[in-house]
Amino acid sequence: MKTITEDYCINWWLEKYHGTNLDEVFKLHPDWTYDNPEYRANMFYSSYQVTQDQHDEWYDAIISELSKEHKTSKKRMKRDFVFSYLNTAPMVKL
Numbered sequence: 001m002k003t004i005t006e007d008y009c010i011n012w013w014l015e016k017y018h019g020t021n022l023d024e025v026f027k028l029h030p031d032w033t034y035d036n037p038e039y040r041a042n043m044f045y046s047s048y049q050v051t052q053d054q055h056d057e058w059y060d061a062i063i064s065e066l067s068k069e070h071k072t073s074k075k076r077m078k079r080d081f082v083f084s085y086l087n088t089a090p091m092v093k094l
Helices: 006-018 022-028 037-047 052-070 074-080 082-088
Strands: none
Touching: 006 022, 006 052, 006 082, 052 074, 074 082
């Protein structure tokens, strides 16, 4: 069984909605590394935005996968996912 990491959560929406993943993004933009998190967050998330519907689809899928992995309810997982959500959720286009 796979372990759901923050990179997995980000790659889920990157692959589905942008046809790429974190490794490819960092190869394309070497200045967006983990060494510079503020720059990475601003440039990365604004460059790979999704619609509200896409965001909602991602959120529901990740909550479902996490609740199965941890054998807990979706309601409980939504409460437990709050801080990881802040690190992994895509930016929604306005």
